[in-house]
Amino acid sequence: MILSDGGIKSYLKRGLMRIEPFTEAQIRENGVDLTIGNQYARFKRTEDVLDVTEETDLLKYYQIGIMDDEGMVIEPYEHVLLHTREYVEMPPDLVGLVNLKSSFARLGLYIPPTVVDAGFKGEIVIEVIGSSFPVRVKPGVPFIHLVFLRTDSPVLRDYSVRGRYQGQRGIRLPKLPIKL
Known part of the structure; x- marks a missing residue:
């Protein structure tokens, strides 16, 4: 079941979920709008092979980089990592689905499917893929919409048990090596 605006307000008011900084204007009909933080990571073009099963200098x-008030330009088809300004704490019975706000999608930007697991705490890091033309983004601008899905029961082992990015602030690059 997707949480409505009333359900989201109830979770926040009862302290079951946390979003900081936060204003009620961020609550939409069926989710919450989150804004761009000030840090970014550009993917470099290189011929060096990255082996995900070994430690490496990422x-x-x-x-x-850090954005100033002028923001940054996402070049055509470029891949960048952005993060939310908001720190989110998910309860053990909610999962978040991240969607790019429609206005950015209509500019040709794209994000891969992203799930925020039950029990996650931190700023959300999102990969953004550029449009066919350069697009300037700035800190504080609403860019993603987080939809909350209630699980049929609280998860038995939430993200805090073995989450690799728990508590992240700003851009956190992949943790290598990746193992089962």
Whole structure:
């Protein structure tokens, strides 16, 4: 079941879920709008092969930067990582689905399907893929819509048990090596 605006307000008011900073204007009919944080990571073009099963210097593959008030330009078809300004704490009975706000999708930007697991705490990091033309984005602009789905019961082992990105703030690059 998808949480309505009333359900979202109830979770927040009862302290079952947390979003900071937050204003009620961010609540939509069936989700919450979250804004762009000030850090980004550009994917570098390189011929060096990254082996996901080994530790490696990820700065060979990413350029991390901080946005000022002018923001940054996402170049055509470029892949970048952005994060939310908001820190989110998910309860054990809600899962979040992240969607790009329609206005950004209509500009040709794209994000891969992203799930925020039950029990996750942190700023959300999102991969954004550029349009066919350059697009400037700025910190504080609403860019994703988080929809909450209630699970049939609280999860037995939430994200806090083995979540690799628990508590993240800003851009956190992939944790390698990736293992089962």
